[in-house]
Amino acid sequence: MSAAQGVLDRLVTGDRTALARAITWAESADPRFRAVLTGANERVGRGWRVGITGPPGAGKSTLTNELISAHRAAERSVGVLAVDPSSPFTGGALLGDRIRMDGRTSDEGVFIRSMASRGSHGGIARATVDAVDAMDAFGLEELLIETVGVGQAEYDVVGAADTVLVVLCPGAGDGVQALKSGILEVADVLCVNKADLSGAERLAADLEEAVSLRDVEPHGGWVTPVVSCSAGTSEGIEDVLAALSLHRTWLEDGRLEAHREARRLAQVHRALAEAVDRELWEAFGWRERAVRLLADGAAHYDVVADLIEELRVQTRTAAGGGASER
Ligand SMILES: Nc1nc2c(ncn2[C@@H]2O[C@H](COP(=O)(O)OP(=O)(O)OP(=O)(O)O)[C@@H](O)[C@H]2O)c(=O)[nH]1
Ligand SMILES: [Mg+2]
Structure with missing residues (x-):
């Protein structure tokens, strides 16, 4: 075997x-x-995937912990994947996460794993989705994916979720920054954490306003709810759960298949990009060719253009067309 x-x-x-x-x-x-x-x-597709993202220190892990407790109280099993940021500066916070979350390891209904983000070409997103697929196949019911940040890489990661929960907190211009970064576009639920701190109400109001101005068309008519909580003191968690559950119900009302199909397509696209890259770079000898061109003094865009042209020629030749006829 x-x-x-x-x-x-x-x-x-x-x-x-x-x-x-x-x-x-x-x-x-x-x-x-x-x-x-x-x-x-x-066996894949039975669990419900919630992607949790937001700026560093917003309280994603604290909230994740609260969500775990709530799901466990309802006797639902939970899988958590914490995607490490690539920046070494947040290493301390991550270690903290692990310590806080490791207290759960004795609970058979909870599986927590952290994963190092690395590489480019959508490698993190591919690995994350694969890992969550494995948790799903294993039979975990509630799948939580935590990733720090507000950039494209994080969108790719949480974009594979059924529901994207964006966690923000008052202070340090986070609200404005988040709005600028386009985080609203990916949020199915917006959560203002640290409601115990001043500025939380203002942030929630700003977000409400931004949501009301947003075009709901690209979201199939879903209006992103804004909820507030204080994960640190376990307050308002039920509101977060209610908003998540509302989105789930909405998707399950005839929209889930299309949503997941788009997700699977993105999965294929990412895996393909990685495979094609690997194939060409190593097996096809592109690496050597690039090294040669660079040594000849070519600018990197010219190297790329050369390789793509080479690919076109090869494909035409392989198809028995164009190149040889001319
Ligand atoms: N006042 C207050 N502090 C909170 C609350 N929730 C979390 N915190 C604190 O905020 C800090 C960051 O919390 P984390 O849960 O680690 O935040 P995170 O978003 O996971 O952080 P990274 O993973 O490092 O990006 C910790 O010191 C928490 O104790 C809250 O509701 N109120
Ligand atoms: Mg965290």
């Missing part, structure tokens, strides 16, 4: 070490992950 088959067999019977192994394979783009996921494919 292959290693992948063994992990698959154990994964579907609720073996946590098998899940951990599968996620490690997902993280390192190990080909064995594919075998596991292919075998478990029909």
